[in-house]
Amino acid sequence: MAEPAHRGEALLYLTDEQLRQGIEAMFFAYRGFTADPDRILDELNHDRAQNYGRAHHRAIHFIHCAPGTTVNNLLGMLGVTKQSLNRVLRTLIEDGLVESRVGRTDRRERHLYLTDEGRALEQRLSDAQRARMRAAYREAGPEAVAGFRTVLEAMMDPEMRRHYRALREVRP
Amino acid sequence: MAEPAHRGEALLYLTDEQLRQGIEAMFFAYRGFTADPDRILDELNHDRAQNYGRAHHRAIHFIHCAPGTTVNNLLGMLGVTKQSLNRVLRTLIEDGLVESRVGRTDRRERHLYLTDEGRALEQRLSDAQRARMRAAYREAGPEAVAGFRTVLEAMMDPEMRRHYRALREVRP
């Protein structure tokens, strides 16, 4: 920790006004963050019965990142109820984007995997999202990016931070 | 732009894996970002007819930050349809949290203000949100915070960035 030598100056970034700016930045940035996948899904939705939205994107994203994850684990990452997730998951399985395999050691569990088609959609969505992220990272530079990640991690609830880090460990 | 002297090292932070981590960090952090106001509203909702949610919080936040803003301007900031905003705004006005005054120069416009009661709720919600933000900022340090804000701003859609900066100019 940096010693608070000149208190007034050193803690300037902790004023209510600075915090408010951070809050607004989070809000506006998050809209950008979701804008591209949202748009792609909207376009694709014309030939589907059940429209896909952010919930489907999130499920696909995390199944891609943690292949073979159980439903319970996915529930923890997404932070929704199983009924909510199940509705999404069912359509993804029906449409052949996700495969659900019975567990080998514990046959109550279902392990989730993307099919080729699911992987293709995941790719398309995350390509768009990464493109925006890449542009922002490039513009901001490596030090800013490090700070960005540090602050975000500090903002998480402990349980979410666990999930966040668990993903890093499996796939470093 | 920094010259790509050692390409492999200099652009390490732009790998797909790094970008994915950033994406997940955004997702998990945003949940924390909204968790405290959500919880407070849930508790308060027991004695209300129409429950308040994030949409109400957002409306109150921006009316607080830009008192006297018109409905149209608020629409632009929030990025929703007027019907959607209207539903929220109507309940806030009915419940006496927001006041809508007819414009002086252009009497078609409505200018929005928080009442004392509205300000009290805004205070309560944003106190909680700022507390988390403050903790994260303190933990991360001033340089990280600067980077955080830089990246977030770079992630915004141009129109959102306009709104973001407009708030800074009025209230620097």
Next chain:
DNA sequence: CTTGGAATGTCAACAAGGCTGACTTAAACT
């Protein structure tokens, strides 16, 4: 003065995606 357009408000209908509660099935643990 009239008329077109802009800002606002309102009604109806619909969908996504959260939630709770109740209940079943199957498997594993004790």
Next chain:
DNA sequence: AGTTTAAGTCAGCCTTGTTGACATTCCAAG
């Protein structure tokens, strides 16, 4: 054998987003 756990399902509710249609009010240009 009985309990707990993982998953799935059904029904119903709410918020919050959407579209489309339409009324009102008022400014401003013709």
